[in-house]
Amino acid sequence: MTQTNLDQHIASTFAKANVRFYHAENLRNLSTYCQARALLCRSELMKRDAVYYTQFYSDEADQALGVLTRVFGNIYDFGSIFARAAKTTPNVYGPITLVFRPTVFAEMLDIAITPQSIATHLADWTNVRVTEASVINEIASGDGYGSPVAGEWQMCELSCENAAISFTSLEKVLVEPIEVAGRRLIDYVRATAANLGVPIHERVYRRPENAAKLADLVALCEALPEGTENSDWKFSETQLPTSWSDLSEAKRKRMPGWCRYFYFGTLGECRLRDFIERMDEADDRTACELCDPGEDRPPAMVNYRPMDDGGVGSSALDVGYCDWCNGISVRCNECGAVRAVYEGEYDEVLDCDGGCGMRFRVVRTGSTDGGPSENVELVDETEDEAEDAEDNDDDDFADENADG
Ligand SMILES: [Zn+2]
Numbered sequence: 184m185t186q187t188n189l190d191q192h193i194a195s196t197f198a199k200a201n202v203r204f205y206h207a208e209n210l211r212n213l214s215t216y217c218q219a220r221a222l223l224c225r226s227e228l229m230k231r232d233a234v235y236y237t238q239f240y241s242d243e244a245d246q247a248l249g250v251l252t253r254v255f256g257n258i259y260d261f262g263s264i265f266a267r268a269a270k271t272t273p274n275v276y277g278p279i280t281l282v283f284r285p286t287v288f289a290e291m292l293d294i295a296i297t298p299q300s301i302a303t304h305l306a307d308w309t310n311v312r313v314t315e316a317s318v319i320n321e322i323a324s325g326d327g328y329g330s331p332v333a334g335e336w337q338m339c340e341l342s343c344e345n346a347a348i349s350f351t352s353l354e355k356v357l358v359e360p361i362e363v364a365g366r367r368l369i370d371y372v373r374a375t376a377a378n379l380g381v382p383i384h385e386r387v388y389r390r391p392e393n394a395a396k397l398a399d400l401v402a403l404c405e406a407l408p409e410g411t412e413n414s415d416w417k418f419s420e421t422q423l424p425t426s427w428s429d430l431s432e433a434k435r436k437r438m439p440g441w442c443r444y445f446y447f448g449t450l451g452e453c454r455l456r457d458f459i460e461r462m463d464e465a466d467d468r469t470a471c472e473l474c475d476p477g478e479d480r481p482p483a484m485v486n487y488r489p490m491d492d493g494g495v496g497s498s499a500l501d502v503g504y505c506d507w508c509n510g511i512s513v514r515c516n517e518c519g520a521v522r523a524v525y526e527g528e529y530d531e532v533l534d535c536d537g538g539c540g541m542r543f544r545v546v547r548t549g550s551t552d553g554g555p556s557e558n559v560e561l562v563d564e565t566e567d568e569a570e571d572a573e574d575n576d577d578d579d580f581a582d583e584n585a586d587g
């Protein structure tokens with residue numbers, strides 16, 4: 184049977200048996216796919232998103248094998264196993280699963296089905312790929328539990344030489360029920376994939392303890408240092424949360440892969456989006472109260488940025504710099520009031536002008552190397568009391584002097 188005939192046989196057999204095509208991903212790549220309205224091979228992904236392209240542990244091997252130009256997926260939803268069975272692992276490729284209708288296979292050319300992933304078979308993959316129509320029939324013979332795929336073929340990998348598979352056959356998007364950077368992941372996915380017009384669901388876990396284990400894994404990734412480079416990534420199965428300790432060594436060793444793709448491809452992307460959102464929210468300007476550039480010039484405007492407090496949530500204050508005098512104004516995110524800060528007020532504790540009780544201080548950093556020469560910091564109550572105590576000391580000192 185020629186490959187073209189085999190492709191056609193796969194397409195018709197899988198369509199008849201209702202076999203679906205699954206591709207698990209992280210948020211960043213999903214976003215690139217949504218712009219292309221297609222599932223892309225990795226070399227195409229790299230072209231379109233060189234900076235944020237999530238590296239795969241198998242990239243080098245796959246490049247050597249010349250398969251980065253192929254689109255990959257599975258014909259069984261690996262994520263469903265983790266949702267229902269003990270001592271299993273989630274799909275390492277990501278918490279978002281694209282599900283394609285059985286019509287998708289008719290679009291594919293040079294379909295290769297290998298018992299395991301090509302990254303596992305390596306150079307042997309061309310020898311182990313299915314070439315017989317009878318094997319295709321066997322694959323689509325069902326498992327007796329509702330899946331159209333025979334049990335021994337459920338872990339197989341399917342790839343094709345198309346650089347892109349259009350979303351015409353996309354049926355739905357399944358999202359793991361996790362919270363990332365304080366929001367449901369599905370909210371980020373909806374914001375990304377709303378234009379596709381397909382249902383987006385959170386996966387339902389029949390085994391809630393596995394959903395809890397996934398949450399532990401997310402928390403662990405969130406606690407890793409921010410901004411790690413792909414090349415500096417280090418993570419071993421010994422760092423896994425204790426809730427993962429009942430898994431076999433072989434399964435535990437798969438999980439650093441999940442963490443890596445998640446850290447760069449989903450967590451990093453969520454943080455980036457939150458940051459941009461905060462920037463956008465903060466980017467409404469006010470007129471500067473500190474200066475007057477004169478009538479021949481438009482009024483001086485203050486541009487705000489969230490105060491850098493090291494956190495990932497919304498900041499309590501926005502710090503604004505005037506585009507004319509470079510003076511500082513501080514805007515309270517509690518009540519919205521703007522307080523222009525004169526240089527003579529630097530290092531003093533200042534009250535929010537809106538009367539909300541927020542207190543802050545503009546501190547000179549003494550920076551001369553191009554860094555910001557002032558920082559704005561919140562003043563909390565305990566520090567406030569210390570300040571009062573200090574004031575009292577000063578008074579005592581003044582009194583002593585007066586007495587002396
Ligand atoms: Zn100004």
Ligand SMILES: [Zn+2]
Nearest residue numbers: 515518535539
């Ligand atoms: Zn306020």
